[in-house]
Amino acid sequence: STVSRTEKAAAAADGQPSTQTAVKGDSTMLMTDYRVIPFKTITGHDSSLADFHGKVVLIVNVASQCGFTPQYKDLEVLYEKYKDRGFVVIGFPANNFGSQEPGTNEDILKFCSTTYSVTFPMMAKVSVKGDDKHPLFKYLTEESPVTGEVKWNFSKFLLDRQGNLVARYPSETKPLDPKLTGRIETLF
Numbered sequence: 001s002t003v004s005r006t007e008k009a010a011a012a013a014d015g016q017p018s019t020q021t022a023v024k025g026d027s028t029m030l031m032t033d034y035r036v037i038p039f040k041t042i043t044g045h046d047s048s049l050a051d052f053h054g055k056v057v058l059i060v061n062v063a064s065q066c067g068f069t070p071q072y073k074d075l076e077v078l079y080e081k082y083k084d085r086g087f088v089v090i091g092f093p094a095n096n097f098g099s100q101e102p103g104t105n106e107d108i109l110k111f112c113s114t115t116y117s118v119t120f121p122m123m124a125k126v127s128v129k130g131d132d133k134h135p136l137f138k139y140l141t142e143e144s145p146v147t148g149e150v151k152w153n154f155s156k157f158l159l160d161r162q163g164n165l166v167a168r169y170p171s172e173t174k175p176l177d178p179k180l181t182g183r184i185e186t187l188f
Contacts, residue, residue: 034049034135034136034139034140034143034144034163035048035049035050035053035163036048036049036050037049037135037136037139039092039123039124039126039134039136040123040124041121041122041123041124042093042105042108042109042122042123042124043105043109044105044124047121047123049136049159049163050163052088052090052163053161053162053163054086054161055086055087055088055161056082056085056086056087056088056158056159056160056161056184056187056188057087057088057089057090057158057159057163058075058078058087058088058089058090058156058157058158058159058175058184059090059092059140059156059157059159060075060089060090060091060092060154060155060156060157061092061093061094061096061128061137061150061153061154061155062091062092062093062094062101062122062153062154063093063094063095063097063100063101063153063154064093064100064101064103064107064108064111064112065100065101065102066097066098066100066101066152066153066154068152068153068154068171069100069153069154071154071174071175072091072112072115072116072118073116074174074175074176075089075091075118075120075175076089076116076117076118076119076120077175077176078175078176078181078184079119079120080119082184082188083120085188086161086188087184087188088120088121089120089121089175090120090121090122090123091112091118091120091121091122091123092123092125092126092128092134092137093105093108093122093123093124093125093126094125094126094127094128094150094153095125095127096127096128096129096130096150097152097153100153101125101153104125105124105125108122108125109122128141128150128155129141129149129150137150140157140165144165145164145165145166146165146166146167146168148168151170151171152170152171153171154171155168155169155170155171156168156169156170156173156175156180158180158183158184158187160187161187166183166187167183
């Protein structure tokens with residue numbers, strides 16, 4: 001049988017189990033490790049944070065028609081600057097704020113590559129708030145050590161090499177802001 005990249009990466013993630021058991025009262029619950037929560041790449045392939053295990057990761061909810069959209073340029077600069085040191089930016093398009101990401105995944109991919117020459121990984125469009133919030137963003141905003149709802153496009157979530165959320169930055173924080181780059185530098 002064929003084993004997916006996600007399964008291989010999850011198995012290689014320091015031998016950490018993909019699920020853990022927790023006991024609450026008389027019942028046993030199964031909790032999924034957020035690092036193996038599945039999502040799709042913008043081209044439709046299966047992925048998860050386990051695919052980026054061992055890297056410093058900056059997750060950004062992005063949009064093509066936002067006042068912060070020019071941040072794509074600096075996100076690409078940031079990615080190019082640190083990628084050889086084990087850093088990756090992951091863009092998650094979302095249409096939750098002002099309908100500023102109305103396009104299809106194909107539209108978004110074309111826009112990012114032709115307008116901003118984006119080469120960092122882009123994922124399929126998700127919801128980052130509300131009843132249809134993607135499970136990864138549910139974890140990041142409700143269950144992680146740094147909780148709080150996503151307030152707008154281009155919010156940034158910084159994860160260390162083990163996949164732990166260590167910091168969050170609002171939309172206004174530019175990708176090359178020394179507060180962000182300085183924190184990234186401490187994680188190598």
